[in-house]
Amino acid sequence: MHFITGGAFNGKRKWVKNFYAADRHLWLSAYEADALTNSSDGELPAVVVLEGLEKWIYKQIDTAFPPDTTRQNVMNQIEPWLEWEKADSYRRLVIIGTDISKGIVPVDKRERLWRDVTAWVYQDLTARAKRADVIWYGMEQTLKDE
Template identity: 40%
Template sequence: MHFVTGGAFNGKKKWVTAFYGLEQKPHQWHSFYKEKEAPELREEIVVLEGIERYIRALLERSETPEEARLLFRKQLEKWQKEDRIVILIGTDITKGIVPMNAFDRFFRDAAGWCFQDTAAASRRVDTVWYGIAETIKEETE
């Protein structure tokens, strides 16, 4: 798995497209901004965009942020076992002012925990800020 994170509108999608040459390769692109459920993976290269929105959807049907994290971990394990390239893109929402609304604070906490789990499970992690990527983790086989 490959995890790409960074700020909103900082070029993550454009960077992933260029890095993997997706304009010329068959791939599956799933946006959690449009769909709340995890898809069945079909192509050799799969991009799952907006994982923070998936985490929010899990939190909306959970009792606690910890329960949402456990649900996310189960899905993460499935993605990790896939025999294909799985790229997870998530917008970092953990910086800045702490939300006043309790649900939004829980969302921020759950997203931070799930992003840590994603980084730990991924072979490669890149942050993209202002269109510039920095590799912060890269495991070789």
């Protein structure tokens, strides 16, 4: 799995499109109201891109539940994608999530919870990723490359 993060409007999408330009891919985006789950009955291309992870996480934030529950629910939805990738060495799962951890801590409890859970999920993904990159101002910094 390849995890990419960075600030909003910092060129993550463009960088991924250039990096995987030679590969046929399926692009699922929370910004386009696509689902995070794999509902495809057919054969998927070699590269699947999941864009807007922070938005998918936001939809699941509920202050009535402990943060670890939401964190685990998100990872449970990503797990089938990780299994799909693991089933064939030519497959690559690419996950793009905007960094929302910088700036002023939100006053609203739900917004704070979203920020925290998102950061924890990003840590989980980075730990499991084969490659992790940060994109700032269109420039990539590799954090991890196994």
